[in-house]
Ligand SMILES: Nc1ncnc2c1ncn2[C@@H]1O[C@H](COP(=O)(O)OP(=O)(O)O)[C@@H](O)[C@H]1O
């Protein structure tokens with residue numbers, strides 16, 4: 001995303017956006033799902049699609065909707081009751097989104113994730129692949145925490161964190177958090193009417209945490225989890241915009257350049273952030289020895305690493321591990337996230353790309369390390 005701000009204009013040029021909508025908004029403050037609001041957001045999502053913007057929704061509201069359906073007035077304290085409410089409410093939630101998006105000929109996919117799914121590398125990569133395929137098919141994933149299987153220890157607890165993890169997983173260039181306030185204020189506006197709205201701040205600015213308070217009756221984390229989520233997203237180079245979901249045509253107005261809400265900027269762009277993370281990776285799982293052609297392709301032409309230029313594979317690693325690339329003299333050229341396990345890599349080194357598919361018998365990317373996942377020394 002590139003940013004240009006002037007007066008009440010703020011140009012957000014984004015191609016892939018994660019939009020998180022909180023419980024308080026979705027359930028019309030505990031009155032049951034707000035179908036009118038859902039239809040309104042769905043219409044805007046359809047327009048973003050028309051502009052070529054990819055959209056992933058993270059939708060809360062299952063517990064709140066389950067409570068309404070079961071006529072439970074106060075949020076239960078015990079986990080089984082919360083899980084049961086989530087299971088009941090999630091059905092209504094996904095039906096509402098599917099129906100609303102289908103009016104615009106858009107298919108919806110329900111994706112329920114736990115922290116465990118994203119902590120385990122294989123499941124993390126698989127979840128990412130599935131989401132990217134859904135986006136490619138122009139389907140809108142509607143993500144929520146899998147509350148029914150999530151135990152106390154592994155609960156994200158709030159969908160702000162989940163949304164930030166998803167944004168980082170799929171390389172989103174903007175995270176939009178829609179809530180029941182106009183944005184982030186210098187103190188909780190529910191408690192102090194003189195609070196002032198922040199327009200653009202650095203997500204990593206430590207002073208923000210002291211300004212952010214807890215949540216309302218239906219929401220979970222309040223502003224504090226939103227700021228933490230923004231910091232998490234910023235580490236992957238993704239900025240976060242917090243604004244009110246009640247503002248009419250909010251999503252369209254944002255992409256048209258209106259400076260609504262609070263923008264929490266990331267210090268680096270997505271690719272720089274990823275490369276810095278990789279460069280700081282001292283422990284690598286294995287080593288690839290490159291021939292001179294591959295070294296030149298990487299260092300001079302900034303290309304991805306193809307199996308044809310790899311002479312030797314050392315160590316045992318899995319797909320997604322960080323490995324070191326060295327030249328024929330053993331000098332470090334790059335580190336990067338590898339697309340093959342060491343076993344598959346050994347089968348394809350020295351082979352031209354056409355042969356890689358034949359050898360592995362799979363429909364997969366032929367790059368051993370994509371250039372966006374590589375830090376060059
Ligand atoms: N500095 C702040 N700026 C804005 N809102 C704040 C701030 N501190 C705390 N809040 C509270 O955070 C609430 C939004 O969070 P939450 O209730 O968890 O909603 P959601 O369901 O959208 O995640 C607001 O209604 C507000 O009372």
Ligand SMILES: N[C@@H](CCC(=O)OP(=O)(O)O)C(=O)O
Pocket residue numbers: 021022023024059060061062063064086144145147157158159160218219220221222
């Ligand atoms: N998974 C939960 C969402 C947790 C939650 O309340 O999040 P939020 O309202 O976004 O702070 C649900 O669907 O009810």
